[in-house]
Amino acid sequence: MGKILEIKNLHAKLKEGREILKGIDLTINEGEVHAIMGPNGAGKSTLSAVLAGRDTFEVTEGEVTFMGENLLEMLPEQRSWAGIFLGFQYPVEIPGVSNTNFMKAAVNEHRKAKGLPELSAAEFIRMMKEKMAIVQMNQSFSSRGVNVGFSGGEKKRNEIFQMAMLSPKLAILDETDSGLDVDALRIVGNGVTQLKTPQNASLVITHYQRLLDYIVPDIIHILYDGRIVRTSGAELAREVEDKGYDWIIKSL
Amino acid sequence: MGKLEYIVQKAGDNAYPLHLGVDERREVLVLQECPGKADFDIRLGSGAQLDLTVISMACSKAGACAEPRNIVNGFKVNLDSENAVCNLNGVYLVDSGNRVTNKVDMNHNVGHCISNQLFRGILWDSSRSDFEGRIYVAPDAQKTEAYQANNNIVESEQARAHTQPHLEIYADDVKCSHGATVGNKESGELFYMQSRGISLANAKVLLKQAFLLGVLEKISDDDLKEEMSMKILSSLR
Numbered sequence A: 001m002g003k004i005l006e007i008k009n010l011h012a013k014l015k016e017g018r019e020i021l022k023g024i025d026l027t028i029n030e031g032e033v034h035a036i037m038g039p040n041g042a043g044k045s046t047l048s049a050v051l052a053g054r055d056t057f058e059v060t061e062g063e064v065t066f067m068g069e070n071l072l073e074m075l076p077e078q079r080s081w082a083g084i085f086l087g088f089q090y091p092v093e094i095p096g097v098s099n100t101n102f103m104k105a106a107v108n109e110h111r112k113a114k115g116l117p118e119l120s121a122a123e124f125i126r127m128m129k130e131k132m133a134i135v136q137m138n139q140s141f142s143s144r145g146v147n148v149g150f151s152g153g154e155k156k157r158n159e160i161f162q163m164a165m166l167s168p169k170l171a172i173l174d175e176t177d178s179g180l181d182v183d184a185l186r187i188v189g190n191g192v193t194q195l196k197t198p199q200n201a202s203l204v205i206t207h208y209q210r211l212l213d214y215i216v217p218d219i220i221h222i223l224y225d226g227r228i229v230r231t232s233g234a235e236l237a238r239e240v241e242d243k244g245y246d247w248i249i250k251s252l
Numbered sequence B: 001m002g003k004l005e006y007i008v009q010k011a012g013d014n015a016y017p018l019h020l021g022v023d024e025r026r027e028v029l030v031l032q033e034c035p036g037k038a039d040f041d042i043r044l045g046s047g048a049q050l051d052l053t054v055i056s057m058a059c060s061k062a063g064a065c066a067e068p069r070n071i072v073n074g075f076k077v078n079l080d081s082e083n084a085v086c087n088l089n090g091v092y093l094v095d096s097g098n099r100v101t102n103k104v105d106m107n108h109n110v111g112h113c114i115s116n117q118l119f120r121g122i123l124w125d126s127s128r129s130d131f132e133g134r135i136y137v138a139p140d141a142q143k144t145e146a147y148q149a150n151n152n153i154v155e156s157e158q159a160r161a162h163t164q165p166h167l168e169i170y171a172d173d174v175k176c177s178h179g180a181t182v183g184n185k186e187s188g189e190l191f192y193m194q195s196r197g198i199s200l201a202n203a204k205v206l207l208k209q210a211f212l213l214g215v216l217e218k219i220s221d222d223d224l225k226e227e228m229s230m231k232i233l234s235s236l237r
């Protein structure tokens, strides 16, 4: 079982000051699904942003190795080419750039990084159709501006569609379940499950058990105040949903 | 709508008398790639509609004219008859020490007319742009709709985008708005694109394209729209 991600003693702070991540250790292997839960403001989105290379945060200590390489030295786009995918808690709207042109640019840069030629127009459209089907996304979305005017649930589906297009080695899904109705949750849950292979892995950030009914995690971590304070099996999610985080925090 | 009139402007002084008769519709596209001055004298008869798009390429990659490529546009609009519609669209790309000026004088002398102004530009190096937009609504020009927007992307510390709205509204039953932005692209959009593997340089170009497309999409003729887009695209950096 190959190692995909290894985080050692990761500290990160906001550019202007405050430390948010205070020593994270986490290893993810091929084929694994990890979940991160934790109270609001614990640093879950910060961890995902730091892994994706957002420059509002500064890593002050620690190491992150992704597929054997030093992740922290890579630009965000290089991390994407290397196989990191971040499903945003709040997907960004890009007026004037159609979903199609956006994904065409993304897919072709991924191919270029692998030394492959660009896809032909026909090949690309076939690929779009196939991947949109995974999240039951209507074709009409392809010509619309990226996330522009999409409902909360449609934005999250679009994230999973993009993930399908890019076939990442590690998908970090930051609250992909929030804002989804029951049907969309099933569609997204099944979509992510379809994309799972023995060679890739996912890191699912969530507050609820409901997404984890579809994407069953091997390991659950509780992040609190910038640290992972507990790591356990899938049953922990239900316990958290019943009892909250207080009992874990008190036992520290 | 009638056929679009496409004009490639010559260097030097240019006068555009655009006087439309009752219910007449005209769409005019002016491409400016040389230094010069353009005076648009616009008068619209009742029920007339003018769609004017002016593309000012004051940048080194475009055209065959020598530098400095300063372009000055004056739009004098008089809406003297009711139910007229005047749409003014402008795109400007300015670099090195070049300068583009757009001066709009939009006069709603009578009521029940609509005017839209949409001007967008990108500035590089030590270039400069000036947008002066005056909207005048006469005391009894009720039911006027007058909108104005000027957006600028400034790509260098030395470049300057000046924007000066000037509203004189003397009627009370009107819809008017104006908005101006000067800035660089939103970092959230760039990071989102990078996180999908689009390199920073390409992401910036895509966003600039989208920014200008907001104006170019007003061109009704698909072939010319495509031609202008390609021209502009090849000048972006």
Ligand SMILES: Nc1ncnc2c1ncn2[C@@H]1O[C@H](COP(=O)(O)OP(=O)(O)OP(=O)(O)O)[C@@H](O)[C@H]1O
Binding pocket: A014, A020, A038, A039, A040, A041, A042, A043, A044, A045, A046, A047, A056, A089
């Ligand atoms: N750009 C920023 N500017 C200021 N503070 C920030 C910024 N980003 C994160 N923070 C702060 O860092 C802390 C951690 O935020 P983060 O978004 O990582 O929390 P989270 O665990 O994802 O919470 P939630 O469950 O609410 O999504 C919070 O206190 C937040 O206010």
Ligand SMILES: [Mg+2]
Binding pocket: A044, A045, A046, A089, A174, A175
């Ligand atoms: Mg969060």
